[in-house]
Amino acid sequence: MRCLRVTLFALVLVCPMAMGEAAAEPPPAIPGLPQLPIPTDPGSILPDLQQWIDSVIPPPPIAAAPHPSGPMMEATTLTPGLAALRAAALPTPIGDPIFDAWPENLESFTAGEVVEVRDVSATAAPLVLVPIRQALLLKYRTTDSRGAASYATATLIIPATAWSGPGTRPVVVNNLPIDALGRDCTPGYTFAHGWSRNTSITDFLPPTTQLAALRGYAVLIPDHEGPWMAYAEPYVAGHAVLDAIRAVRGLRSDEFGDSRFGMTGYSGGAIATHGAVKLIDSYAPELAGSIVGAALGGVPADYEILARSMNANLASGVFIAATFGVGRERPEILASMNNLAQWAATSPLKDLCGSVFGAVGVLMLPIDIAANIPDPLHSEVASEIYTATRMAGMKSATPLYIYNGEQEFWIPAEGARNLYQEQCGLGVPAVYRSVLGEHIIAGGLGYPEAMSWLDQRLQGVPAPDEC
Template sequence: MSCLRVIVFALLLVCPVAMGEAAAEPPAPAAPAIPGLPALPIPTDGGSTLPDLQRWIDGVIPPPPIAAGPQVPDPMQEAATLPPALAALRQASAPSAIGDPIFDAWPANLDDYAPGELVEVRDVSATAVPLVLVPIRQALLLKYRTTDSRGAASYATATLIIPATVWPGPGSRPVVVNNLPIDALGRACTPGYTLAHGWSPNTSITDFLPPTTQLATLRGYAVLVPDHEGPWMAYAEPYVAGHAVLDAIRAVRGLRPDEFGDSRFGMTGYSGGAIATNGAVKLIESYAPELAGSIVGAALGGVPADYEILGRSMNGNLASGVFLAATFGVGRERPEILASMNNLAQWAATSPLKDLCGSVFGAVGVLMLPIDIAAKIPDPLHSEVATEIYDVTRMAGMRSAAPLYIYNGEQEFWIPAEGARNLYREQCDLGVSAVYRSVPGEHIIAGALGYPEAMIWLDQRLQGMPANNEC
């Protein structure tokens, strides 16, 4: 039986156990599921069988062969500090190249660049115009230096869309920073790749709905769309995303200082885009203090602000595919997560699954797999590794340097309002001007119902109106 068949067979066997099915009476020990291999553990009255199941998975499935291949640059120099097997696994789990150097190629002498300094600029108007749908003067793909989660030099890309019309208001043209919910593991899934190469099956509908880019452009604002997961596609890692967003603003100001050097910048982000927005506003004071007066507000909704809460709400249900992908995305920057993966998860992490877009891995949620089947440690969501990740990604006590508009669905079951309300109370206690709106509905309905007022609030900030404080 091939390794792929073993993996599929293991998943089929695991699902009923992981989902809580049990015999009416404690059964006798099972015969081996496959001749010569350990028996699949069967639930008894003795409690959870998941640790036994984890051991069974590693007994059935060998570790993947990790062949030597092109090395992804490692700015964290993890290869020098990690055990060799883990360093090799991290390299093998990196996103695949997509054949375009502006996204793939690690710039030479990147340490010599300042954060936000431009590395390359490409005019992508020809491919972006049919997708933006409203008149624009130019679309520019920017590649710039940024900083990873550990403080080392990295790079990111972003697309600047400039309206065809002259800015009718006073001062410089404002810029909407549209932090889209990229929610993806592959480089071909980013909005920058779509705008540079045209519509593809990897393009997410959330790149266009709600139509923030179109409405802002018609309003006369420029729009900046960062690819905020960085070159490692570190989905859901807030430091990577926050740095990439702030450095995108620096790149725009450096590209055309006469046009955008004095512009107001306002951010918006929903769901995965809220991770980037939250990370960015909390990093302004420590990472980009010169932008504090230019970033006039941030509207964020459906906010995944606390991954400990998400571990309770998204694990082992229809959201589990997204939860597993986000855990792996954070693990690309924080290899302690990769070190906790069992052989089954390592096969997935080094297979074509590592390049999936959100619309694909989201469908995996129909299996409702708990994260335990991907781990080799018992109760992984309450482990020391998990506690450390919760503390780091929560970014607790970090103050936003911009006014905030926070909204969340009151009936939200996958990204509960508890996290957004806690964020609002935290920022109020830190002296931030903030507004919170509880919106009817779950994630999709709340996103639609909360969007208009959030955009009105952001528009007022870009027009120079002071933010109202409801703390």
């Protein structure tokens, strides 16, 4: 712990240099520790700092990975050290088996097949505020980023209002911006256990769930980061969303088997929505006729763009957490972490919710301080991650409404516009709206028209095409 305190103090001292400002005087030497490097070439400070960190901080003590079976089967493809690091970096169990327990014989279940159901109406109803008939927490089989069997949870809210429209009751798939690393940070945990210090205000604002229920729509809220809380991994999220729809259709086929499903997601929820719409054709083609549209805003569709806009500024805490979240599913990222990052990744920090790690952005730390390779955001590993998560050339199987703040500085509109142009080129009916403001203001200003567009799709009105 002494090493960590000293190192964090040193990082605060060198942070201005890492941001491009030269230091007038080197910090005083600390007896027993290597001298902090002060290179004559300011451009070399980060590689030198990385080497200094690993010379000061030893690797964390990590137990060997469990025997590779069930959820750890992929450990057979990793080196023993990396397998152990990955196992130690996974989220801590929270004491509720519906979120923690790996189902037996999960591979024998089909994608979207329900494993367990819990009625959570008593705890969910006071949070939803509007009258509901029932709230169900579903645990179902899904698929991870590498095609292996996994599980996810989702909450189905059925309103008390009878459906008076044509056909069966439509369902709004509300992909919330979970943006978290711990299992008790999810909306499913909140609906099952009640409001807690880890509940995110974005689970309820904007009030999509409440407005949809008042409209007579059911609402499906997936915990789309999966059991490993793989924050920002679009394949995990996309699979979890599509399998949640399968789970509802299979569990209540009489009520929802022929329903229209419409998706929405903003920011972190847009990651899940983006992944889901691009995976329909290849992963769940039978849902193509049931998913009638998707509205997504503040869209983090291209992580290469975010590597320029979110690193070494007030968004750096979120950016580093998202990089680590993706690394839980793609361990090649974990292999590029230095000793300091390994200590953090295996400490209680691995269970933080977004409101906490977002505050770390005040340090404006570059991600280089967590890496053991030079210029990590321009490395071969980074290039592979950018390509995989961009999901370029994959066609949405449903019409799209895309919106983004024109003055966005952390999630620039460039990514959303590129997605719109890509999907138009692939023949997808799409609408794009440039909204005034940065992330929060644009989220509020763009919300009404996006929800109006989604409402029309759920009512059966054909989607406009502005391509």
